Amino acid sequence: MKRIKEYKKLFKIEGPINLKELKTAYRGLVKEWHPDKFTDEVKKEEAEIVSTQIIDGYHFLVSIAPETKEANLEAYKTTITEFQVSDWHHKSMLLEVTFTDGNKYEYFGVSKILFGKFVNAKSMNNFGKRNIFNSFTYRKSMKASVTV
Secondary structure, eight states: HHHHHHHHTTTOOSOOOOHHHHHHHHHHHHHHHOGGGGGSSSHHHHHHHHHHHHHHHHHHHHHSSSHHHHHHHHHHHHHHSSOOEEHHHHHHHEEEETTTTTTTEEEETTTHHHHHHHHSSSSSSHHHHHTTTSSSSEEEEHHHHHHH
């Protein structure tokens, strides 16, 4: 959640993410912090760091935007209903779940207690569907790889 708040603050976004507004803010920040704009080496290095944060933040916010989630909802529903959980990692309120179709999703704000219940549930898939997969902000962190 901290990451979401930091990126929203960077782009001056309050409330839900609107892709059109995000893109406008992104373009403005990229112009403002483009490294080629600076001649002083110290400022240029700072601009490189900030521009990298801007790019990372933009891609991250696009991935959790309601419009993006809506566009990918059918594929997400297919993954969480037809495929099993194959792997998981939890660190600092972030749960990363890999499904047997190869898709990997990150869920933000999942507590250690809820994670413990998830891991110890008779059926992680059923517990996840009821308590995590549809309740927390999520994003696809890795696409399924194609096997030949």
